[in-house]
Amino acid sequence: xxxxxxxxxxxxxxxxxxxxxxxxxxxxxxxxxxxxxxxxxxxxxxxxxxxxxxxxxxxxxxxxxxxxxxxxxxxxxxxxxxxxxxxxxxxxxxxxxxxxxxxxxxxxxxxxxxxxxxxxxxxxxxxxxxxxxxxxxxxxxxxxx
Numbered sequence: 224x225x226x227x228x229x230x231x232x233x234x235x236x237x238x239x240x241x242x243x244x245x246x247x248x249x250x251x252x253x254x255x256x257x258x259x260x261x262x263x264x265x266x267x268x269x270x271x272x273x274x275x276x277x278x279x280x281x282x283x284x285x286x287x288x289x290x291x292x293x294x295x296x297x298x299x300x301x302x303x304x305x306x307x308x309x310x311x312x313x314x315x316x317x318x319x320x321x322x323x324x325x326x327x328x329x330x331x332x333x334x335x336x337x338x339x340x341x342x343x344x345x346x347x348x349x350x351x352x353x354x355x356x357x358x359x360x361x362x363x364x365x366x367x368x
Contacts, residue, residue: 224271226263229263232315232319234256235315236249236308237249238250241286241305243310244282245279248308270313280306285305286302288300
């Protein structure tokens, strides 16, 4: 794994986020990214070569975050998982590489909107409404589930 990929992934970290079970905050990684890039690159390469993820990277601190409504109702909270930043960095690198592979090999559908740059649930809905309108104008039946 290239050290520049590690640096790019660290740069994308939000510095104000909380640390996970390892107590290492994202700001630490951002401040020492150039010093950590080579060792992390080696570590990630070794882990990927043997298909292993440390157990500590699989642990998380779950924080309930209030959404709305009555404070005493459990359904009015959503869970936030605070995981190890070192694992998040590796996840980001894998996600970027996977996305590049799928794009390069033309394996993503043109109608895919989730997790795509420049697309969202809003663009998906606009395309659907457009398709339905054309279908209705052409007097074709349209079933929407």
